[in-house]
Amino acid sequence: MRQPGEPELERRIDLFGTEVRLLVGAPTPRRAPGNQVAVLAVEQLLRRHHALLTRFDSDSELSRLNADPREEVPISAVLAGALRAALNAAELTDGLVDPGLLGQLERAGYGSSRVGVAPADLREALLQAPPRSPARRREGAAWHAVEVGEGFVRRPPGMRFDLGGSAKGHAAESAAACLRGYDSFAVDVGGDIVVGGNAGAPRVVVVEHPLGHHDLSFRLGRGAIATSGLGRRIWRTPDGFAHHLIDPSTGEPAWTGVVQATAVAPTAVEAEALAKAALLSGPDAGLRILQRGGGVIVLDDGTVRLAGPATQAVRSAA
Amino acid sequence: MPTENARSKRPSMVAMTAKITAIAVAVAIALTGGLAIQMAGGHDPALASKAKHQAPAGSSSSGQASGGQTNSAPAQVVTRTS
Numbered sequence: 001m002r003q004p005g006e007p008e009l010e011r012r013i014d015l016f017g018t019e020v021r022l023l024v025g026a027p028t029p030r031r032a033p034g035n036q037v038a039v040l041a042v043e044q045l046l047r048r049h050h051a052l053l054t055r056f057d058s059d060s061e062l063s064r065l066n067a068d069p070r071e072e073v074p075i076s077a078v079l080a081g082a083l084r085a086a087l088n089a090a091e092l093t094d095g096l097v098d099p100g101l102l103g104q105l106e107r108a109g110y111g112s113s114r115v116g117v118a119p120a121d122l123r124e125a126l127l128q129a130p131p132r133s134p135a136r137r138r139e140g141a142a143w144h145a146v147e148v149g150e151g152f153v154r155r156p157p158g159m160r161f162d163l164g165g166s167a168k169g170h171a172a173e174s175a176a177a178c179l180r181g182y183d184s185f186a187v188d189v190g191g192d193i194v195v196g197g198n199a200g201a202p203r204v205v206v207v208e209h210p211l212g213h214h215d216l217s218f219r220l221g222r223g224a225i226a227t228s229g230l231g232r233r234i235w236r237t238p239d240g241f242a243h244h245l246i247d248p249s250t251g252e253p254a255w256t257g258v259v260q261a262t263a264v265a266p267t268a269v270e271a272e273a274l275a276k277a278a279l280l281s282g283p284d285a286g287l288r289i290l291q292r293g294g295g296v297i298v299l300d301d302g303t304v305r306l307a308g309p310a311t312q313a314v315r316s317a318a
Numbered sequence: 319m320p321t322e323n324a325r326s327k328r329p330s331m332v333a334m335t336a337k338i339t340a341i342a343v344a345v346a347i348a349l350t351g352g353l354a355i356q357m358a359g360g361h362d363p364a365l366a367s368k369a370k371h372q373a374p375a376g377s378s379s380s381g382q383a384s385g386g387q388t389n390s391a392p393a394q395v396v397t398r399t400s
Binding site for chain 2: 008010017018021025184186188192193195201202206207208210215217225226228229232260262
């Protein structure tokens with residue numbers, strides 16, 4: 001029997017090289033089975049996405065695609081969806097979020113999974129980093145020539161994909177689509193979060209400060225939030241430090257003056273793309289990118305700047 | 319000069335006033351007593367709304383999943399660099 005204010009069922013899983021957290025409230029009457037069924041179904045869906053889309057397993061479908069010399073390759077619906085999400089992210093950000101930078105990422109030192117590897121110290125890395133400058137798109141980038149059709153992908157010979165954040169956003173969206181029949185839900189794939197539910201109750205969203213200053217919080221009833229930053233996937237190199245956010249124009253890690261960006265958007269794929277683009281663009285352009293849906297950026301010195309609707313939301317929740 | 323009817327109503331109004339007073343006293347005792355019992359049991363209702371916003375403790379180890387936990391709905395979520 002459904003009770004008003006029934007607590008949400010919670011489940012935590014390690015996937016996509018991060019922690020996944022599912023929260024599902026009571027089923028809306030006559031629209032869905034019990035939330036335990038939903039949590040198990042969503043977990044299976046996310047595990048399938050991870051198995052197909054990870055680049056750290058040579059037997060995943062993504063790895064097999066990247067190793068395939070053919071120009072046109074048959075692919076599953078899951079991989080097709082993730083590739084479309086990555087191309088949409090590239091379009092949305094005018095090429096700043098580029099899915100064709102796997103080689104550059106490997107050269108920077110991110111050729112294998114960093115799960116269980118402690119990140120380098122962010123403050124120390126910022127002290128030794130090169131002069132800050134905004135990242136720029138790569139002219140003539142290969143992603144423009146990628147075509148994803150029903151059951152196939154066609155791409156320039158030799159092009160390899162890193163789906164990274166867009167795969168997480170796409171997985172969160174796919175999971176959230178299974179939960180439309182519940183009073184409340186949240187799908188959190190390593191900080192890329194979709195929230196919603198038929199009860200329409202707003203949920204508190206906390207933005208963690210990467211340098212340990214005060215966290216921010218605001219309320220969101222429906223939509224997506226994503227955060228991109230340098231703090232977790234950062235490592236020492238013989239020359240200094242490197243991280244996983246690559247400037248498409250140089251092929252090197254981007255040091256832009258922003259250490260973390262959070263975006264609010266209608267979907268997780270959009271939020272993820274906008275957060276990454278805001279970080280890559282630097283402080284001023286980054287705020288402009290976040291203006292429409294709202295967001296937060298954190299500068300190298302820890303200063304927090306708010307953009308768009310988030311400005312009011314954060315203040316009212318304080 | 320009071321009528322027969324008025325005289326018959328006077329005792330019932332006194333009784334009604336006494337009843338209302340008794341009910342008010344009983345409600346006050348019940349509320350105070352209930353609150354005292356809750357607080358003696360370790361639950362401070364004034365802290366309930368704050369507790370609802372605390373991040374759930376604990377996380378699973380690599381490759382494992384934790385399940386079956388419940389939170390007050392809707393629980394808070396945390397977005398961070400991953």
